Amino acid sequence: MEMYGVLLMLAVIVSTETQVVHRDVFFTGCSDTEKEYLYGFDGEELYHLDFVRKEGVVTLPGFADPVSFEGWYGNAVGQIEACKQNLQTHIQIYKSPVERLDIPDTSIYSKDEVVQDAENALICHVTGFFPPPVNVSWTKNNQIVTEGMSLSQYRRKDDGTFNIFSTLKFMPKEGDMYSCTVNHKSIPGQPQTKTWEVDVALPSVGPAVFCGVGLTLGLLGVAAGTFFLIKGNNCN
Numbered sequence: 001m002e003m004y005g006v007l008l009m010l011a012v013i014v015s016t017e018t019q020v021v022h023r024d025v026f027f028t029g030c031s032d033t034e035k036e037y038l039y040g041f042d043g044e045e046l047y048h049l050d051f052v053r054k055e056g057v058v059t060l061p062g063f064a065d066p067v068s069f070e071g072w073y074g075n076a077v078g079q080i081e082a083c084k085q086n087l088q089t090h091i092q093i094y095k096s097p098v099e100r101l102d103i104p105d106t107s108i109y110s111k112d113e114v115v116q117d118a119e120n121a122l123i124c125h126v127t128g129f130f131p132p133p134v135n136v137s138w139t140k141n142n143q144i145v146t147e148g149m150s151l152s153q154y155r156r157k158d159d160g161t162f163n164i165f166s167t168l169k170f171m172p173k174e175g176d177m178y179s180c181t182v183n184h185k186s187i188p189g190q191p192q193t194k195t196w197e198v199d200v201a202l203p204s205v206g207p208a209v210f211c212g213v214g215l216t217l218g219l220l221g222v223a224a225g226t227f228f229l230i231k232g233n234n235c236n
Helices: 002-017 072-094 206-235
Strands: 024-030 035-041 044-050 055-058 105-110 120-129 135-140 143-145 149-151 162-170 177-183 192-197
Touching (some): 035 072, 044 072, 055 072, 105 177, 135 162, 162 177
Antiparallel strands (some): 035 044, 044 055, 105 120, 120 162, 135 177, 149 162, 177 192
């Protein structure tokens, strides 16, 4: 009991002197074609709904403590239906005001270091756009590819815009060219396209060469020194 009391007192002291602010985020969104439900904590996604498979998806990493979301799917489906009804009501009340449009910013990069013939993934990060949805497509050497492609959930940022990630699994071959194309209603003219070319770095031979040269010169120096030492002794 005494130990319990001491620990409790320390906990109170820490909580009063060090205040940590955490942030829970529930996001429910809908449009004529899109619907999404997501729960996050401190900027990390913990759970979302997959409306195609009609199930909830826990997105915590494997090393984290398991968290249960019992009954959330049914509750979220109800919230989506309410969202659609509210959307129609707002359209009628506000007479479809001018829509806010934010142009996306797109970047493309590899998930891991690129090694010839070692499976990897390309990530197309689309950020800062409003409203959803965006359309993301991939090409390899100017040919459309869909196999190995996946798309994340829309993730809302603090400024009200959105992020999304598209991932494409690929096998690096020197000279192959990949592109990620993003289409959004805010983009004037042609869609945004970012390209990425496979450039496999060859193993560097510099350190090995310098080490070998240095060792050779060192041995030659020892041999030369020994030769002159012997000559000097013979002269004496």
